[in-house]
Amino acid sequence: MTSLSTIARRLSVVVCSVLLMVGTFFLSAAPASAASHDIAMGGAKGLVFEPASLTIASGDTVNFAVGQLPPHNVVFESVPGGDKDLAAKLSHKGLEGNGASFSIDFAGAPAGDYSFFCMPHRGAGMVGKITVQ
Numbered sequence: 001m002t003s004l005s006t007i008a009r010r011l012s013v014v015v016c017s018v019l020l021m022v023g024t025f026f027l028s029a030a031p032a033s034a035a036s037h038d039i040a041m042g043g044a045k046g047l048v049f050e051p052a053s054l055t056i057a058s059g060d061t062v063n064f065a066v067g068q069l070p071p072h073n074v075v076f077e078s079v080p081g082g083d084k085d086l087a088a089k090l091s092h093k094g095l096e097g098n099g100a101s102f103s104i105d106f107a108g109a110p111a112g113d114y115s116f117f118c119m120p121h122r123g124a125g126m127v128g129k130i131t132v133q
Protein backbone atom coordinates (compact mmCIF):
# COMPACT_ATOMS: atom_id res chain seq x y z
CA MET A 1 0.00 0.00 0.00
CA THR A 2 1.33 3.44 -0.95
CA SER A 3 1.97 5.69 2.00
CA LEU A 4 0.70 9.22 2.21
CA SER A 5 4.25 10.66 2.17
CA THR A 6 5.02 8.85 -1.11
CA ILE A 7 1.91 10.36 -2.68
CA ALA A 8 2.90 13.81 -1.38
CA ARG A 9 6.41 13.41 -2.83
CA ARG A 10 5.05 12.37 -6.25
CA LEU A 11 2.59 15.24 -6.19
CA SER A 12 5.35 17.75 -5.45
CA VAL A 13 7.35 16.45 -8.44
CA VAL A 14 4.32 16.98 -10.68
CA VAL A 15 3.72 20.48 -9.29
CA CYS A 16 7.38 21.43 -9.80
CA SER A 17 7.30 20.13 -13.40
CA VAL A 18 4.20 22.17 -14.19
CA LEU A 19 5.71 25.30 -12.64
CA LEU A 20 8.87 24.79 -14.71
CA MET A 21 6.86 24.46 -17.94
CA VAL A 22 4.73 27.52 -17.17
CA GLY A 23 7.84 29.54 -16.24
CA THR A 24 9.61 28.54 -19.46
CA PHE A 25 6.57 29.62 -21.48
CA PHE A 26 6.59 33.11 -19.97
CA LEU A 27 10.34 33.49 -20.43
CA SER A 28 10.12 32.60 -24.13
CA ALA A 29 7.07 34.77 -24.87
CA ALA A 30 7.72 37.87 -26.97
CA PRO A 31 8.01 41.12 -25.04
CA ALA A 32 4.62 42.76 -24.72
CA SER A 33 6.10 46.17 -25.55
CA ALA A 34 6.49 45.52 -29.32
CA ALA A 35 4.03 47.76 -31.12
CA SER A 36 2.84 47.98 -34.69
CA HIS A 37 2.48 51.16 -36.73
CA ASP A 38 0.74 51.95 -40.02
CA ILE A 39 2.02 53.91 -43.00
CA ALA A 40 -0.15 54.46 -46.07
CA MET A 41 1.64 54.40 -49.42
CA GLY A 42 -0.18 57.10 -51.31
CA GLY A 43 -2.52 59.17 -49.20
CA ALA A 44 -5.06 61.97 -49.45
CA LYS A 45 -2.29 64.27 -50.66
CA GLY A 46 -1.33 61.92 -53.48
CA LEU A 47 2.15 60.51 -53.94
CA VAL A 48 3.31 60.63 -50.33
CA PHE A 49 3.82 58.29 -47.42
CA GLU A 50 1.38 59.05 -44.60
CA PRO A 51 2.86 59.65 -42.12
CA ALA A 52 6.11 60.56 -43.88
CA SER A 53 8.02 60.37 -40.63
CA LEU A 54 7.49 58.00 -37.76
CA THR A 55 9.30 57.24 -34.50
CA ILE A 56 9.26 53.65 -33.28
CA ALA A 57 11.04 51.38 -30.81
CA SER A 58 13.44 48.64 -31.87
CA GLY A 59 11.38 45.47 -32.27
CA ASP A 60 8.28 47.27 -33.51
CA THR A 61 6.60 46.42 -36.80
CA VAL A 62 5.55 48.87 -39.49
CA ASN A 63 2.64 47.91 -41.73
CA PHE A 64 2.62 49.50 -45.18
CA ALA A 65 -0.70 49.54 -47.03
CA VAL A 66 -1.26 50.65 -50.62
CA GLY A 67 -3.40 53.79 -50.79
CA GLN A 68 -3.82 56.18 -53.69
CA LEU A 69 -2.05 55.99 -57.07
CA PRO A 70 -0.29 52.61 -56.97
CA PRO A 71 1.99 50.84 -57.62
CA HIS A 72 4.28 51.53 -54.69
CA ASN A 73 7.22 49.96 -52.91
CA VAL A 74 9.61 50.74 -50.06
CA VAL A 75 13.37 50.97 -50.61
CA PHE A 76 15.65 51.86 -47.72
CA GLU A 77 18.65 53.89 -48.84
CA SER A 78 20.09 55.15 -45.58
CA VAL A 79 20.20 53.19 -42.33
CA PRO A 80 22.33 53.53 -39.17
CA GLY A 81 25.98 52.76 -39.80
CA GLY A 82 25.44 52.69 -43.57
CA ASP A 83 24.66 48.95 -43.28
CA LYS A 84 23.77 47.96 -46.87
CA ASP A 85 22.72 44.44 -45.85
CA LEU A 86 20.30 45.84 -43.28
CA ALA A 87 18.92 48.29 -45.86
CA ALA A 88 18.38 45.44 -48.33
CA LYS A 89 16.81 43.21 -45.68
CA LEU A 90 14.28 45.88 -44.65
CA SER A 91 13.40 46.93 -48.21
CA HIS A 92 10.29 45.67 -49.97
CA LYS A 93 11.21 46.22 -53.62
CA GLY A 94 8.29 44.36 -55.14
CA LEU A 95 5.76 46.81 -56.57
CA GLU A 96 2.38 46.51 -54.89
CA GLY A 97 -1.03 47.35 -56.31
CA ASN A 98 -4.51 48.07 -55.00
CA GLY A 99 -5.40 46.43 -51.71
CA ALA A 100 -1.92 45.09 -51.01
CA SER A 101 -0.05 45.49 -47.76
CA PHE A 102 3.07 44.15 -46.11
CA SER A 103 4.87 44.45 -42.79
CA ILE A 104 8.47 45.35 -42.09
CA ASP A 105 9.88 43.99 -38.85
CA PHE A 106 12.39 46.17 -36.99
CA ALA A 107 13.42 43.39 -34.60
CA GLY A 108 17.01 43.99 -33.53
CA ALA A 109 17.20 47.22 -35.53
CA PRO A 110 19.82 49.62 -34.15
CA ALA A 111 18.73 53.10 -33.07
CA GLY A 112 18.89 55.87 -35.64
CA ASP A 113 17.27 57.19 -38.78
CA TYR A 114 16.08 54.96 -41.61
CA SER A 115 15.23 56.85 -44.77
CA PHE A 116 13.32 55.25 -47.60
CA PHE A 117 11.58 56.05 -50.85
CA CYS A 118 9.11 54.60 -53.32
CA MET A 119 11.03 53.70 -56.47
CA PRO A 120 8.46 54.79 -59.09
CA HIS A 121 7.57 58.01 -57.27
CA ARG A 122 10.79 59.17 -55.69
CA GLY A 123 10.99 62.04 -58.16
CA ALA A 124 7.51 63.15 -57.09
CA GLY A 125 8.72 63.36 -53.50
CA MET A 126 7.42 60.04 -52.18
CA VAL A 127 10.02 59.65 -49.46
CA GLY A 128 9.86 58.85 -45.75
CA LYS A 129 11.85 58.41 -42.59
CA ILE A 130 11.53 56.04 -39.65
CA THR A 131 13.44 56.84 -36.49
CA VAL A 132 14.22 53.91 -34.19
CA GLN A 133 14.71 55.12 -30.61
Ligand SMILES: [Cu+2]
Pocket: 041, 047, 071, 072, 073, 118, 119, 120, 121, 126
Ligand atom coordinates in the same frame (compact mmCIF):
# COMPACT_ATOMS: atom_id res chain seq x y z
CU1 LIG B 1 4.82 55.14 -54.98
